[in-house]
Amino acid sequence: MNLAGKIVTGIIKWMIDSRCRIDDKELEKIPYKGPAILIFNHTNFLEVPLLYLHLRPRPVVGLAKAESWKIPLYGFLARQWGAIPIQRGTAAMSSFKKISDILKQDKMLVISPEGSRNVTGVLKKAYPGIITMAIQNNVPIIPVAHYGSENFWHNMKRFKTINFNIRVGTPFFIEPGEEKISGKVRKDLLFSIMVQLSKLLPEEYRGEYSDIASADEKYLRFLEEGTYSLESPDPVWQK
DSSP: OOHHHHHHHHHHHHHHHHHEEEEOGGGGGSOSSOOEEEEEOOOSTTHHHHHHHHHTTSOEEEEEEGGGGGSHHHHHHHHHTTOEEEOTTOOOHHHHHHHHHHHHTTOEEEEOTTOSOOSSSOOOOOOTHHHHHHHHHTOOEEEEEEESGGGHHHHHHTTOOEEEEEEEOOOEEEOOTTSOOOHHHHHHHHHHHHHHHHTTSOGGGOGGGOOGGGOOOTTEEEOOTTSBOOSTTSOOBOO
8 A cells, every 4th residue: 555545544544433433343353364255234335444444454355346446536445455356246257366366365355245235234135256255265254244324324414423333243164065056055055144144233134134044054164262363473264
């Protein structure tokens, strides 16, 4: 990040912290070292810079839609923060190669499986690309849910504080074993993964993933507390 990037980043952090009441205590559950894939629900533009800034000094890299690079400020921040451009709804091999390279560097990838904003804060259908990313790179997924910012513009216009609540779930690996990942298995897997986000949200935000009890978690191996390190110098994931 160059000097201009550091200055703009500092200004954005000051603006967010001055207007938002941020409950980020649960981010301490996330190790300071990767590799891992962090999935989050995508409501508006706010959570991307907020999560990036509050996850530091963790080495995080985000995915951003390719057309964002054409928007001056957004494109500038995407380049400064090392984001990976991706076409929504596609599985470009070049993007997957960049993702693998990032994870091999012990960095954390931050992605919203929904692909685009849900606007209301209620979960909508996700894309299955997260499954390929996690299995191919043999890394855990960490669900990071947030709520409260869906009324951002309404509150901003009335000079009200925006409450931003962050919840972090249990890390897990996807382990299908020898079973072929058919379309049916992929669909069930995606539902089970998104339910891990849904569980962290109040009921009214769960949307497409409200039926938590129907999720089949047989392909997910959850990491019990103590099987991964939260300290930077130590090995993170004990397989």
